[in-house]
Amino acid sequence: MLVQAFAVSSRADYPEPPVEVPPPSAKALQFYRTGHAYWAFGQVWALGLPAMILAGGISRKMREFAWRKGQSWYPAFAIYVGIYLLFTFMVSLPMAFQRGYLRLHEYGLSTESFAKWLGDAIKNLGVDYVGTLCFGWVPFLLIKRSPRWWWLITAGLYIPFLFFVMLIKPVVVDPLFNEFGPMKDQVLEAKILALAARSGIEGGRVFEVDKSTETTAVNAYVTGIGATKRIVLWDTLIAKLDDRELLFVMAHEMGHYVLGHVTRSILLSSILILVGLAAIQFGGRWVLSRFGPRLQIADLSDFAALPLILLLFQCSYVVLSPIGLAYSRWQEHESDRFALELTQDNHAGALGFLKLQTQNLGNPRPDAWYVFLRSTHPPGGERVDFCNTYRPWEHGLLLRYATQFK
Numbered sequence: 435m436l437v438q439a440f441a442v443s444s445r446a447d448y449p450e451p452p453v454e455v456p457p458p459s460a461k462a463l464q465f466y467r468t469g470h471a472y473w474a475f476g477q478v479w480a481l482g483l484p485a486m487i488l489a490g491g492i493s494r495k496m497r498e499f500a501w502r503k504g505q506s507w508y509p510a511f512a513i514y515v516g517i518y519l520l521f522t523f524m525v526s527l528p529m530a531f532q533r534g535y536l537r538l539h540e541y542g543l544s545t546e547s548f549a550k551w552l553g554d555a556i557k558n559l560g561v562d563y564v565g566t567l568c569f570g571w572v573p574f575l576l577i578k579r580s581p582r583w584w585w586l587i588t589a590g591l592y593i594p595f596l597f598f599v600m601l602i603k604p605v606v607v608d609p610l611f612n613e614f615g616p617m618k619d620q621v622l623e624a625k626i627l628a629l630a631a632r633s634g635i636e637g638g639r640v641f642e643v644d645k646s647t648e649t650t651a652v653n654a655y656v657t658g659i660g661a662t663k664r665i666v667l668w669d670t671l672i673a674k675l676d677d678r679e680l681l682f683v684m685a686h687e688m689g690h691y692v693l694g695h696v697t698r699s700i701l702l703s704s705i706l707i708l709v710g711l712a713a714i715q716f717g718g719r720w721v722l723s724r725f726g727p728r729l730q731i732a733d734l735s736d737f738a739a740l741p742l743i744l745l746l747f748q749c750s751y752v753v754l755s756p757i758g759l760a761y762s763r764w765q766e767h768e769s770d771r772f773a774l775e776l777t778q779d780n781h782a783g784a785l786g787f788l789k790l791q792t793q794n795l796g797n798p799r800p801d802a803w804y805v806f807l808r809s810t811h812p813p814g815g816e817r818v819d820f821c822n823t824y825r826p827w828e829h830g831l832l833l834r835y836a837t838q839f840k
């Protein structure tokens with residue numbers, strides 16, 4: 435009883451000092467710097483590979499083979515897409531292996547066996563193939579039926595499609611890669627559910643994922659809609675953080691959910707998709723009017739135009755991604771605010787972020803260009819600073835999200 439009383443009063447009686455952000459370790463700094471070259475190569479590769487497949491006549495040859503074997507449109511499309519995905523998978527494999535396996539092992543960020551890494555890569559390929567067989571034919575059909583307006587119709591279909599993906603992904607796709615079990619620590623689970631109830635999330639289930647077999651990185655999220663709503667924690671997160679830090683991170687994830695960040699992100703991405711599709715429509719027609727005869731591709735409804743479509747889409751992605759990233763960083767910041775207001779546990783938040791930062795070999799104060807071009811989250815240092823200083827409740831000020839709390 436005494437112990438309990440002390441535990442309850444300690445935070446107010448002995449205010450905890452601000453958490454200092456140490457400079458990154460030499461290893462973290464090296465990971466950050468060598469990462470630039472990998473990133474730049476990845477950007478060039480994402481544009482160069484489809485350009486090469488298109489200009490080198492590979493796409494045209496794949497189409498001829500696919501028609502010979504398939505005879506009619508859909509079987510030919512299925513064969514073409516299968517060859518295309520397999521070809522790009524194979525030529526990208528050495529780089530993916532270097533970047534996603536060797537490098538992470540070298541820095542102690544991965545615990546994954548080679549078999550699991552390769553198995554997951556192949557499963558991803560399978561998911562891409564099945565997804566394209568189920569839905570990828572739709573834009574081509576629309577281009578044929580409505581050559582002028584297909585891109586607007588496709589953008590309109592994209593929103594319900596993404597909601598559908600959101601609904602089924604947690605129950606259909608995610609379990610292909612990892613085991614989603616109940617939480618082992620039931621006391622902690624009860625605390626998480628109590629926090630969820632306070633933040634206005636009712637009826638969610640908590641799942642623990644066995645990620646420690648594959649990575650040392652940590653993560654948690656709240657996902658799904660309706661019947662597939664769930665709170666997910668990687669077992670690595672549970673191992674690394676103490677209860678207070680973990681609850682703070684969960685409050686942050688609940689913030690995303692309660693503040694409707696997923697829905698807003700879908701709406702924003704559908705605007706960006708619309709711009710991308712317009713780039714395909716107008717850029718694609720321009721390219722084909724100039725080079726179509728040489729490429730032996732008459733119009734965009736020919737599935738041999740797929741690398742051109744992907745190339746133009748990637749171009750618009752490169753131009754637009756800073757907008758999406760800035761919006762994402764803003765959402766992350768607001769979720770941090772939500773977590774601070776809900777838990778009022780600044781110290782645990784700051785310590786938790788510092789641990790995650792160190793664990794993932796992050797650079798707490800990266801260059802401005804890095805943040806602009808690459809960061810989905812505010813720099814770790816800024817997040818710790820915010821945790822150290824944001825205490826409106828101590829000054830009698832209104833909380834921005836007080837109305838959300840139950």
Ligand SMILES: [Zn+2]
Binds near residue numbers: 686687690766769
């Ligand atoms: Zn977040």
